[in-house]
Amino acid sequence: xxKLLPNNIVEITIENLTVEIIEDxxxxxxxxxxxxxxxxxxxxxxxxxxxKMNEKDKVYYGINTGFGSLCNTVVxxxxxxxxxxxxxxxxxxxxGKESSSTIVRLMLLLKIQGLSYGHSGIAVATVERxxxxxxxxxxxxxxxxxSLGASGDLSPLAHMxxxxxxLGEVNHKGKRRLAKDVLKEYDWKPxxxxxxxGLALLNGTQFMSAHGVLSLIKAKQLIKMSNLTASxxxxxxxxxIQPFLDNVHxxxxxxxxxxxxxxxxxxxxxxDIITQYKVNVQDPYSFRCIPQxxxxxxxxxxxxxxxxxxxxxxxxxNPTIFPDExxxxxxxxxxxxxxxxxLDHLTIALAELASISxxxxxxxISGTRDLPPFLVANPGLNSGFMIPQYTAASIxxxxxxxxxxxxxxxxxxxxxxxxxxxxxxxxxTKLLEVITNVESVIGIELFxxxxxxxxxxxxxxxxxxxxxxxxYRKSVPFITNDIVMQPKMQLSANFIKNYEx
Numbered sequence: 001x002x003k004l005l006p007n008n009i010v011e012i013t014i015e016n017l018t019v020e021i022i023e024d025x026x027x028x029x030x031x032x033x034x035x036x037x038x039x040x041x042x043x044x045x046x047x048x049x050x051x052k053m054n055e056k057d058k059v060y061y062g063i064n065t066g067f068g069s070l071c072n073t074v075v076x077x078x079x080x081x082x083x084x085x086x087x088x089x090x091x092x093x094x095x096g097k098e099s100s101s102t103i104v105r106l107m108l109l110l111k112i113q114g115l116s117y118g119h120s121g122i123a124v125a126t127v128e129r130x131x132x133x134x135x136x137x138x139x140x141x142x143x144x145x146x147s148l149g150a151s152g153d154l155s156p157l158a159h160m161x162x163x164x165x166x167l168g169e170v171n172h173k174g175k176r177r178l179a180k181d182v183l184k185e186y187d188w189k190p191x192x193x194x195x196x197x198g199l200a201l202l203n204g205t206q207f208m209s210a211h212g213v214l215s216l217i218k219a220k221q222l223i224k225m226s227n228l229t230a231s232x233x234x235x236x237x238x239x240x241i242q243p244f245l246d247n248v249h250x251x252x253x254x255x256x257x258x259x260x261x262x263x264x265x266x267x268x269x270x271x272d273i274i275t276q277y278k279v280n281v282q283d284p285y286s287f288r289c290i291p292q293x294x295x296x297x298x299x300x301x302x303x304x305x306x307x308x309x310x311x312x313x314x315x316x317x318n319p320t321i322f323p324d325e326x327x328x329x330x331x332x333x334x335x336x337x338x339x340x341x342x343l344d345h346l347t348i349a350l351a352e353l354a355s356i357s358x359x360x361x362x363x364x365i366s367g368t369r370d371l372p373p374f375l376v377a378n379p380g381l382n383s384g385f386m387i388p389q390y391t392a393a394s395i396x397x398x399x400x401x402x403x404x405x406x407x408x409x410x411x412x413x414x415x416x417x418x419x420x421x422x423x424x425x426x427x428x429t430k431l432l433e434v435i436t437n438v439e440s441v442i443g444i445e446l447f448x449x450x451x452x453x454x455x456x457x458x459x460x461x462x463x464x465x466x467x468x469x470x471x472y473r474k475s476v477p478f479i480t481n482d483i484v485m486q487p488k489m490q491l492s493a494n495f496i497k498n499y500e501x
Contacts, residue, residue: 011035012131014117016313019216019305022109026102026217031135032112034127041118042127046194047322049121053077053195061319061330063121063196077195079212084198085165091158091202092168094143099156099207101171104139105242106159106210110312114204118324119315121196129164129191138182141169142207148413149336151423152206152316161201166190196319203317203334211428212308212343217302218435218497219350222442223294225496226353227260228468229446230290231267232433233360234274234283235461236452238369241265241274243288257295257303271462280369286359293356300349304342311339340407340424347431351399354441358392361445364452365389375451375479382482385448388489392444402430402437443493447476454478468499 010025013035024030034042052058059065064075064083073081099107112130115122133139140163146155153430162168163179170179183190191197233239244261268274282288285387319330365385367373376384412419450469453461460466 007031009033009035010213010399012112012116014038014041015488016309017110017113018309021139022106022213022312023217025109026105032081032109032131034112034124034131036117036394038116039124042116042120042122042124045121045321045323046120046123049196049321049328050194052328053073053080060196060328063199063319063328080195081193084193084195087202088158088161088165088193089167091154092098092162094146094155094159096143096145099142099144101137101139102214103207103210104160104171105134105137105205106213107142107156108134108139108204110209110213111160111201111204113312114206114314114316115200116281117315119320120200121321122200123194123197123215126164126191126193126197126201129188132161132186132188133170136186138186139171140179141171141176144429147207147425148411148418149205149335149340149428150413150418150421151210151318152203152205152334152336153425154202156207157202157204161198161208164191164201165193166217185454199319200317201414203224205311205316205334205336205339205424208336208339208424208428209308209312210345211432212313212339212346214303215310215343215346215428215431215435216301216305218432218439219304220500221497222350222353222435222438223301224263225446226292226294226297226357226442227263228267228465228499229357229442229449229496230287230294230360232262232449232453232461232465232469233364233445234264234287234290235268235271235465236371236449237283237287237360237363238273238276238278238280238456239283239287240278240280241268243283244268246293249291251413254295254298254299256298257291259298260295261291267464268462269464271457273456273461276459284359284363286356286363290356293352297353300345304346307338307342310371321387336422336424337407340422340427343424343427343431344403344405344407347434348403348405348426350431350438351396351403351434354392354396354399354438357441357445358389358396361385361389361392361448364448365470371452375448375455376482377480384479384482385451388444388447388485392441392487397470399434399437402434406430421481439496440489440493443496444489446472446496447489447492450476451479471495471499 010030140160143160147153166180244264249258373379374384374386376382406423409423
């Protein structure tokens with residue numbers, strides 16, 4: 001757990017971080033500091049490893065051997081520093097898009113946390129330089145492509161680590177600069193890596209985990225706004241409240257389903273529309289089954305949170321060092337399979353929020369239940385909300401393509417030594433793409449539902465919904481005649497991302 005100190009400093013301890021704590025650290029722009037307990041554990045492990053290196057004829061993978069399929073090639077003690085530096089340089093092979101500043105900040109934070117347990121053989125000075133980077137917004141340039149999610153996130157973490165050596169590039173104060181120039185500006189000398197340090201930095205799941213944490217922060221907002229937007233749609237479509245009563249959900253008793261039904265009832269409490277007489281005996285599934293569909297996504301988010309929070313409080317480099325037991329064990333804690341599976345799971349679960357949302361949009365523009373076709377007073381001359389639904393359908397289709405699981409794939413690497421990989425990094429990056437798509441679709445639903453609700457006036461929805469719509473109308477107006485819709489759709493998506501965050 002992180003402890004908040006005066007002056008907005010967060011002390012990194014060896015206790016558990018949570019997604020909620022990390023969200024607060026990001027929101028408050030807190031600075032980091034190692035606890036004394038963490039420093040002691042790191043120093044103790046480093047001292048132990050130095051002693052082991054003085055023993056003759058002892059061979060430890062990645063400490064005094066080559067890497068991967070070169071594991072049987074022994075390296076002399078005089079070359080250990082060069083071995084670790086070469087590892088960082090040779091593994092910095094990323095391609096594709098540049099990772100966002102938030103992802104890189106999370107990678108730094110999570111790597112610091114993972115090293116704080118004292119099982120990695122890292123030097124305190126190296127960890128404190130990572131903290132310097134974090135605290136001063138010196139953010140190494142990291143690329144999205146290159147990790148197999150198996151020996152950890154080797155390539156992304158190599159790019160993160162290059163700057164420690166004064167190599168590569170960083171983003172700092174809005175500019176992309178050479179790392180060596182920024183180090184000079186702060187009077188920081190490049191780190192000279194000791195035995196095992198390069199491997200401690202590069203082995204680990206912090207690229208995947210960073211995406212997982214950020215996705216969960218966004219998912220929490222998405223499930224709240226999906227429920228709120230669906231509530232607007234229910235009133236706009238003159239839907240029934242009965243499918244949301246506790247009775248029906250208690251006899252099935254999935255937590256997310258019950259949570260969702262109660263959230264919808266709370267959102268609609270006090271609405272004039274929900275309590276009026278209903279001509280329709282039953283609503284379509286996209287309305288009636290909101291608790292079952294949104295609720296399953298809520299349960300998925302909760303499960304994924306438990307896995308991600310376990311991972312970010314773990315030691316995931318290799319070999320793992322146990323000073324008290326006098327053990328240096330080469331194993332596989334860097335393998336990303338636990339993350340790959342849940343990142344794919346979360347991708348599918350969140351995509352379903354968009355899938356059912358688009359179906360509600362179709363109903364709202366269909367010209368039924370006393371709503372005009374395409375939600376304009378003069379359809380024909382005006383196309384109204386016809387094409388926003390096209391866009392939503394296109395995005396939902398794209399999500400279906402992106403939901404093909406990465407975790408079912410593996411490609412042999414390192415001459416067969418690394419013969420099963422998780423592909424969790426690919427699952428991680430496309431998860432964020434799907435989240436952006438879902439935000440867009442829910443934004444289109446709110447755009448449509450807010451328009452439809454105006455045709456129910458003078459009846460009012462609930463106090464909660466009317467308050468939300470008052471804020472919404474500050475940037476997105478009622479559409480009387482055709483306008484260029486895209487800017488309003490984008491504003492609506494932004495509203496979904498940020499409302500009451």
